[in-house]
Amino acid sequence: MSSSNKQITLYYSKLSVYVQRASMVLEEAKVNYKKYPIQIFAPKPDWFLEKINPRGLVPAITYGGPDVPGDQPSSEATVIIETPVIMEFIADLHPEANLLPKDPVERAKVRLFVDAVNTHFASTFVGFIVKGDSYQTVIDGARAVQKLLPDHGKWAIGNQFTIADIALAPFISRIELASKRGVGKYAAGENKLVLDALNSPEFAKLKAYSANLQERPSFKATFDGDYIIGELTKLLA
Ligand SMILES: N[C@@H](CCC(=O)N[C@@H](CS)C(=O)NCC(=O)O)C(=O)O
Incomplete structure (x- = not known):
């Protein structure tokens, strides 16, 4: 084999x-x-x-x-x-x-992006939605991730879709989803503050990138928004 x-x-x-x-x-x-x-x-x-x-x-x-x-x-x-x-x-x-480039510099960029998502953004999903941390944690994390996005190209390191993109997709999509549906332990109205910020000109690049991620067929095939909202609602009741 x-x-x-x-x-x-x-x-x-x-x-x-x-x-x-x-x-x-x-x-x-x-x-x-x-x-x-x-x-x-x-x-x-x-x-x-x-x-x-x-x-x-x-x-x-x-x-x-x-x-x-x-x-x-x-x-x-x-x-x-x-x-x-x-x-x-x-x-x-x-x-x-082609999920990991062959060029060492490009590979390092992928790993740095994954590391940045893990360090600055991943914990904000459970923090904000499940534990009720301040919306500011999401904004700070979003700022750190957006800073790494290239000026040209659709994906985290440019034109090639890689595991760096996969690293972020589940987190940003769930924060958007739970904020839109009003599900979470955050203080009243903080979901709207997150959505307003992500829709503001400051985050235009991250917003476009997130939309691209959520259009990816592998994302669609592995994301069941209604199921997630149903389970989160039960969990947080
Ligand atoms: N650092 C781990 C984190 C994995 C993790 O936190 N998984 C959560 C689910 S999202 C889990 O299994 N939690 C155990 C539990 O809640 O019982 C990774 O990157 O795989």
């Missing part, structure tokens, strides 16, 4: 913002894979903590080994966790998908 057609199992939750990164990269690379659901905001089964991810987080993937049921992972498979690693792994397995 060649390295690109070994079994892959994705441990996922449809609600998880990080899982959408893994799902998008698998979709972009046209990978055949199996899925196994793990409930988030709930205790994880012992087998998951012992054999898949001691951190108790999704997504995780197993790669290779025999084709076994998801709750009986094989010790012959390699377990890969953490979305920056998962995204690069799938991009490396499928170079034909």
